[in-house]
Amino acid sequence: MFKPLTLEIALTVGMFGIFLLDLFLDRHxxxxxxxxxxxxxxxxxxxxxxxxxxxxxxxxTFVSDSFAVTLKxxxxxxxxxxxxxxxxxxxxxxIGREGEYYLLLLFSLLGMMITxxxxxxxxxxxxxxxxxxxxxxxSGFDKGNPRSVEGALKxxxxxxxxxxxxxxxxxxxxAATGTTAWHTTRALDELNDPLGTLALIILLAGFxxxxxxxxxxxxxxxxxxxxxxxxxxxxxxxxxxxxxxILFRFxxxxxxxxxxxxxxxxxxxxxxxxxxxxxxxxxxxxxxxxLAYSGIAHIGYMLLGLASGSKxxxxxxxxxxxxxxxxxxxxxxxxxxxxxxxxxxxxDSYTRLYRRAPFLSLAMLVFLLSLGGIPFVIGFWAKLYIFxxxxxxxxxxxxxxxxxxxxxxxxxxxNVARKMYIDEGSGENSFISLPFDLSISIGICTLAVVLxxxxxxxIVWIAIKAIxxxxxxxxxxx
Amino acid sequence: MVSYINLLLFFCIVLLFAVGTLIxxxxxxYQDPNFDPIKIQPYECGEDPVGxxxxxxxxxxxxIALIFVLFDVEVAFLFPWILSLSKLGLLAFIEMLIFLxxxxxxxxxxxxxxxxxxxxx
Numbered sequence: 001m002f003k004p005l006t007l008e009i010a011l012t013v014g015m016f017g018i019f020l021l022d023l024f025l026d027r028h029x030x031x032x033x034x035x036x037x038x039x040x041x042x043x044x045x046x047x048x049x050x051x052x053x054x055x056x057x058x059x060x061t062f063v064s065d066s067f068a069v070t071l072k073x074x075x076x077x078x079x080x081x082x083x084x085x086x087x088x089x090x091x092x093x094x095i096g097r098e099g100e101y102y103l104l105l106l107f108s109l110l111g112m113m114i115t116x117x118x119x120x121x122x123x124x125x126x127x128x129x130x131x132x133x134x135x136x137x138x139s140g141f142d143k144g145n146p147r148s149v150e151g152a153l154k155x156x157x158x159x160x161x162x163x164x165x166x167x168x169x170x171x172x173x174x175a176a177t178g179t180t181a182w183h184t185t186r187a188l189d190e191l192n193d194p195l196g197t198l199a200l201i202i203l204l205a206g207f208x209x210x211x212x213x214x215x216x217x218x219x220x221x222x223x224x225x226x227x228x229x230x231x232x233x234x235x236x237x238x239x240x241x242x243x244x245x246i247l248f249r250f251x252x253x254x255x256x257x258x259x260x261x262x263x264x265x266x267x268x269x270x271x272x273x274x275x276x277x278x279x280x281x282x283x284x285x286x287x288x289x290x291l292a293y294s295g296i297a298h299i300g301y302m303l304l305g306l307a308s309g310s311k312x313x314x315x316x317x318x319x320x321x322x323x324x325x326x327x328x329x330x331x332x333x334x335x336x337x338x339x340x341x342x343x344x345x346x347x348d349s350y351t352r353l354y355r356r357a358p359f360l361s362l363a364m365l366v367f368l369l370s371l372g373g374i375p376f377v378i379g380f381w382a383k384l385y386i387f388x389x390x391x392x393x394x395x396x397x398x399x400x401x402x403x404x405x406x407x408x409x410x411x412x413x414x415n416v417a418r419k420m421y422i423d424e425g426s427g428e429n430s431f432i433s434l435p436f437d438l439s440i441s442i443g444i445c446t447l448a449v450v451l452x453x454x455x456x457x458x459i460v461w462i463a464i465k466a467i468x469x470x471x472x473x474x475x476x477x478x
Numbered sequence: 479m480v481s482y483i484n485l486l487l488f489f490c491i492v493l494l495f496a497v498g499t500l501i502x503x504x505x506x507x508y509q510d511p512n513f514d515p516i517k518i519q520p521y522e523c524g525e526d527p528v529g530x531x532x533x534x535x536x537x538x539x540x541x542i543a544l545i546f547v548l549f550d551v552e553v554a555f556l557f558p559w560i561l562s563l564s565k566l567g568l569l570a571f572i573e574m575l576i577f578l579x580x581x582x583x584x585x586x587x588x589x590x591x592x593x594x595x596x597x598x599x
Contacts, residue, residue, distance in 0.1 A: 020583070
């Protein structure tokens with residue numbers, strides 16, 4: 001009965017182990033907590049490869065199919081990279097609070113793992129809140145910095161409003177259908193009426209806040225600017241992927257009867273998000289704000305997968321998640337490394353970076369090329385595939401718009417590269433030495449971006465496998 | 479679509495009732511001829527009010543309130559559990575043990591961090 005919950009139970013047990021360790025550990029020995037957290041994540045990632053975690057629990061409301069398990073693996077990798085990138089950060093700046101930092105990351109991870117497995121709106125909501133609340137706390141973790149507190153307040157207010165919207169949407173969904181659970185054995189035909197459409201719109205708005213789609217993106221740059229950078233690397237990837245996971249499951253499984261309506265909304269959201277994200281990124285002078293707006297633009301591209309409304313679109317979105325995960329986390333970790341060395345997030349501190357840190361600037365170049373979609377790194381394939389899916393669904397115009405905006409995006413991505421390699425800067429030529437943990441995590445991201453770019457077939461295969469059993473009421477154990 | 483006419487009608491009645499009661503009360507209530515603003519002033523134990531009610535409270539009050547909620551929720555779940563334990567069997571017993579140990583960890587956290595000590599900086 002509890003087999004599909006293995007990953008969640010293992011994570012919870014491990015979390016309480018780390019919790020107790022944090023309580024009884026001496027103040028100066030807390031650096032081991034990061035290493036224990038990392039080991040825990042690796043162990044759970046190992047468990048997730050096993051075939052015995054598939055199945056359903058709680059009379060079908062909790063499902064562990066290949067889609068959920070693949071997304072959980074992505075969350076585990078993202079959290080692992082964030083933890084690895086945080087070790088020296090917490091050691092320096094969050095002395096005595098390391099335990100809380102890692103535990104909040106793990107609580108958020110647990111929420112994501114529950115929420116992508118939910119086939120019942122209230123369970124989904126509980127997981128959603130468990131994911132969100134630690135994020136509010138972590139955004140304000142740099143207590144002495146007023147910008148951090150400001151960003152935390154913004155994400156908190158936006159987040160609570162989105163939760164209220166979600167609850168309202170769940171209520172209306174219940175009023176329309178008489179159930180909060182959905183199983184693919186029975187299509188919810190009652191949704192074909194105005195009340196169902198209202199529920200759809202309100203729920204889309206609620207999820208839109210979390211994934212930061214266009215009209216709901218205002219909290220993103222301020223929160224990213226203030227929060228601790230290794231955490232921002234996590235915040236910019238994992239909760240977004242979780243939000244998309246819920247959207248996909250809920251829209252494709254429960255709201256199937258309304259597919260013609262929500263593909264229309266999704267295509268508009270995607271187009272507007274792409275335009276706003278890319279254009280607002282152009283004037284940014286702060287690397288974290290620039291990456292925040294570029295992240296919004298990428299949300300727009302990922303929404304194309306939802307808008308295409310087909311299994312092909314879903315597969316290509318899963319591919320995009322992988323590409324976005326490694327490129328974006330890598331870019332934020334480089335921002336952390338540069339901030340550590342120069343004390344500033346300003347784009348001017350990247351001037352002549354290749355003299356001061358050749359490895360770091362090469363890694364940043366790779367991430368920027370991947371985010372911009374230049375051939376033969378993974379980001380190129382991601383964009384190509386997602387455009388292919390949208391074109392197959394008949395949205396030629398949107399594909400052209402997306403391609404055009406990719407060119408716009410190249411301007412601000414390559415502007416950073418120009419600063420790093422070409423611009424003649426003033427004085428500072430001292431060599432930047434990287435902390436060990438950061439160099440490993442950046443190295444992993446770089447390798448992933450380059451190798452997966454040369455061999456995208458493996459990820460395509462994983463994505464196809466993830467979607468293969470999607471939407472079936474009882475996942476096949478293969 | 480027709481079925482929502484009822485909902486609209488209901489909404490109108492609710493609105494009418496809420497606003498109508500207020501207006502009606504305004505119209506027919508007793509007007510005090512000796513109205514004096516000092517009489518309706520808030521007071522602190524008979525004294526003149528000093529300062530604003532919006533002052534800073536010690537953070538300890540919030541912590542104590544949070545820890546109270548921890549045990550309050552625990553008790554709220556314990557009563558129905560104990561009444562039906564004989565029917566639910568061993569699984570319910572183990573589940574409640576897990577629940578209690580998680581709550582105990584919350585208390586242990588507050589204790590170890592010194593949040594239960596009242597006199598502290």
